[in-house]
Amino acid sequence: MRTELATGDRRPLYLAWLSALTRWELEEDVDEDEYTSTLEPPVPAGLAHLTGPQQALADFLRVDPHLLTAAARASGAAPSQTIDKAALAAWIRALPQPEKDALLLDAALGTAPQPGPALLARHRAASRGTAEPSTAARRRSAAELLDAAHEVRSEHNRQQDQARAQARRAQQSARESHLDHLADNAEQAWQDVANLIGRSSAAPMTPLSPS
Incomplete structure (x- = not known):
């Protein structure tokens, strides 16, 4: 952020x-x-x-x-967040030498935020020309x-x-x-129910194991 x-x-x-x-x-x-x-x-x-x-x-x-x-x-x-490296390099070359020296010095000493994001923001603003x-x-x-x-x-x-x-x-x-x-297949439905009941009744009961 x-x-x-x-x-x-x-x-x-x-x-x-x-x-x-x-x-x-x-x-x-x-x-x-x-x-x-x-x-x-x-x-x-x-x-x-x-x-x-x-x-x-x-x-x-x-x-x-x-x-x-x-x-x-x-x-x-x-x-777009895409960076045109050649355009960025040309823009940096055009910066005044004292400003570039100050940016590098601050970065080396850690006395200011890293200049990268701020430079990118300035470059993008310059590329757009307006807000x-x-x-x-x-x-x-x-x-x-x-x-x-x-x-x-x-x-x-x-x-x-x-x-x-x-x-x-x-x-x-x-x-x-x-x-x-x-409703259209009532007879077949009742036959299916009867078959299911018949299979259930014919299934052998599993004997209970002794406690």
Whole structure:
């Protein structure tokens, strides 16, 4: 998680904000105007496809999954993590020599975080030329997000109800088909029952062993 943040991935920070909003929604003494006036932070890209550590963080912080789904609607696709080694090498060569010397000195002395993730973040930002497109989108209020989460939750519940109703209809249909089959073959069914009873009666009883 630390490495993801160092490389410029802001999804963990947004998840922390969603966790706070999840808890805030449960409070009873919040003025509705507060929900309307509170705006979300810039939405990071890739919110719909979290990494393993980020999903673990969302679970740990108990982020409402429906709220996360609603928030992710304003999130763009996550930028590719593939590194163009040649482009990165050219970018590093273009850095001012004093800056490169300072980075190497800090790395050697351990007086600063490892420069790798931060350099990758700077390189990716320079390659894009601008900030992530999703950060420039209109920021939604907490009230809008909570309303959107309610819609997602309602749709999810509706789909579950439909799936359960479909399963019940399938079970009922299978039962009726079985009963129809028995009705059409009643004579054979009774004959099968008689044969089973006859075989059970003819089976020798196992004597009890002496105690």
